[in-house]
Amino acid sequence: MTRIILVVFEQRDGVIRQSSIDVWNRAQALKQQGDISVVGIVPGPAGSADEFRKITGDGDILHVDEQGLELCQPQAYADVIAAAAREHSATVLMLADTAFGADLAPRLSARLRASLISHCRSLSFEGDHLLCETAWYAGTVSALLTCEHGTAVLTLAGGRCSASGHDRPRLVPTTLERPEPSGWNPVVEKLVSASSSTQDVAEADIVIAGGRGLGGPEGFGMLESLAGLVGGSVGASRSVVDEGWRPHAEQVGQTGKTIAPSLYVACGISGAVQHLAGIAAAQTVVAINSDPEAPIFRAADAGIVGDVFDVLPKLEGLLREKLAGK
Numbered sequence: 644m645t646r647i648i649l650v651v652f653e654q655r656d657g658v659i660r661q662s663s664i665d666v667w668n669r670a671q672a673l674k675q676q677g678d679i680s681v682v683g684i685v686p687g688p689a690g691s692a693d694e695f696r697k698i699t700g701d702g703d704i705l706h707v708d709e710q711g712l713e714l715c716q717p718q719a720y721a722d723v724i725a726a727a728a729r730e731h732s733a734t735v736l737m738l739a740d741t742a743f744g745a746d747l748a749p750r751l752s753a754r755l756r757a758s759l760i761s762h763c764r765s766l767s768f769e770g771d772h773l774l775c776e777t778a779w780y781a782g783t784v785s786a787l788l789t790c791e792h793g794t795a796v797l798t799l800a801g802g803r804c805s806a807s808g809h810d811r812p813r814l815v816p817t818t819l820e821r822p823e824p825s826g827w828n829p830v831v832e833k834l835v836s837a838s839s840s841t842q843d844v845a846e847a848d849i850v851i852a853g854g855r856g857l858g859g860p861e862g863f864g865m866l867e868s869l870a871g872l873v874g875g876s877v878g879a880s881r882s883v884v885d886e887g888w889r890p891h892a893e894q895v896g897q898t899g900k901t902i903a904p905s906l907y908v909a910c911g912i913s914g915a916v917q918h919l920a921g922i923a924a925a926q927t928v929v930a931i932n933s934d935p936e937a938p939i940f941r942a943a944d945a946g947i948v949g950d951v952f953d954v955l956p957k958l959e960g961l962l963r964e965k966l967a968g969k
């Protein structure tokens with residue numbers, strides 16, 4: 644029997660999130676493991692052809708754009724996605740492990756009477772069983788979970804995943820048969836972007852993050868300059884956010900964002916387990932810290948022991964020379 648995976652795409656202001664495209668690519672990779680077909684759904688106004696061109700692989704992508712979906716209201720989304728899951732007999736629903744995915748997944752699980760597995764790091768099919776490796780206790784423990792029967796709703800933790808094929812999915816403007824929307828959330832009237840000038844730290848390919856070692860909000864000027872140079876975003880530890888030096892939108896970790904950049908540079912960050920929980924999927928971690936015993940070095944691929952105020956300007960100077968071809 645063909646198993647149907649429904650991938651839920653998240654969009655913000657009509658722009659499809661990279662984390663959702665990663666989930667789609669991971670679902671495509673699962674097709675090698677059996678008779679599996681993948682369907683996507685984009686609720687809301689992600690209508691431009693350019694947006695859809697970012698997506699490759701096989702399968703239909705349902706695009707549902709109707710009144711009430713423009714504000715990313717989870718209850719409205721849950722109605723639409725549950726209707727799509729029923730219509731396509733989906734047995735697995737996959738969402739990115741973002742704040743929005745974490746809010747939506749339990750609603751879908753309740754509506755579909757499905758099992759819910761959050762923070763999946765990896766997944767595979769063994770016979771009829773879906774096996775999910777998930778992270779618990781800030782990533783210090785991993786558990787292998789399976790759903791014995793019925794539908795499963797999964798949130799997938801970061802992991803940049805590129806498409807293997809160059810096919811284009813078929814885009815299907817869709818209207819779904821569903822009961823009158825009952826639970827439109829009256830609280831959301833307007834979405835305001837927290838930091839419109841820079842890319843969301845959860846989507847960025849390069850993240851330059853700072854901790855308490857930067858001494859104050861002024862220290863982040865160096866990080867902004869370096870991030871601007873390499874086309875990255877600035878991230879922050881929770882201590883920094885608690886101090887009010889940086890906005891919560893930039894916080895990385897257990898109570899912040901889970902990120903999956905190809906390069907993560909931790910500047911003056913000790914590397915507490917709650918912080919490391921957010922960077923497990925980073926491909927390369929570089930740490931700059933004055934304390935050679937700082938735990939961040941154990942999680943780093945490369946480390947520089949030194950004062951961040953000496954190291955970062957030198958690093959940026961070298962990079963500028965390199966980029967100028969000197």
Ligand SMILES: Cc1cc2nc3c(=O)[nH]c(=O)nc-3n(C[C@H](O)[C@H](O)[C@H](O)COP(=O)(O)OP(=O)(O)OC[C@H]3O[C@@H](n4cnc5c(N)ncnc54)[C@H](O)[C@@H]3O)c2cc1C
Pocket residue numbers: 853854855856857879880881882883894895896897898899900910911912913914915916917918921931932933934937949950951952
């Ligand atoms: C339930 C819970 C959830 C949490 N969630 C998160 C989370 O999501 N994200 C998160 O980050 N934390 C989280 N924390 C907090 C976490 O435990 C740490 O307290 C926090 O990560 C520490 O932040 P920090 O590394 O910036 O500061 P510190 O631990 O104070 O470390 C500062 C580091 O800077 C170095 N340093 C100092 N001066 C310099 C200098 N001039 N040059 C170079 N290095 C220097 C020091 O050697 C030190 O290693 C959570 C905690 C709890 C209990």
